[in-house]
Amino acid sequence: MVLLQTILIVILVYYGLKLLLKWLAPKLLNYAVKKTSERFGQQFGNPQDFDDSHTKEKEGETIISKKPPRRSNPSKKVGEYIDFEEID
Numbered sequence: 001m002v003l004l005q006t007i008l009i010v011i012l013v014y015y016g017l018k019l020l021l022k023w024l025a026p027k028l029l030n031y032a033v034k035k036t037s038e039r040f041g042q043q044f045g046n047p048q049d050f051d052d053s054h055t056k057e058k059e060g061e062t063i064i065s066k067k068p069p070r071r072s073n074p075s076k077k078v079g080e081y082i083d084f085e086e087i088d
Helices: 002-044
Strands: none
16 A cells, blocks of 8 residues: 555656646746846847947848959969979
């Protein structure tokens, strides 16, 4: 009889914890994410506080910026060319 009670208690505790964690885990994770984002915002400045009106581009405008092509100097000598021959 004691063995049956022990098994029943273990099963009830298992399912009770499983049900409790199913309810509490999302709330705990949301709390942890919120706290982490607050700390990140305090440390690095909160970028979400900035308004989009500060940008000078219009919405939907595409801007392509390219680097100017590098001009190579053909008169610049890099090194000496050595022609190797295969020896059998």
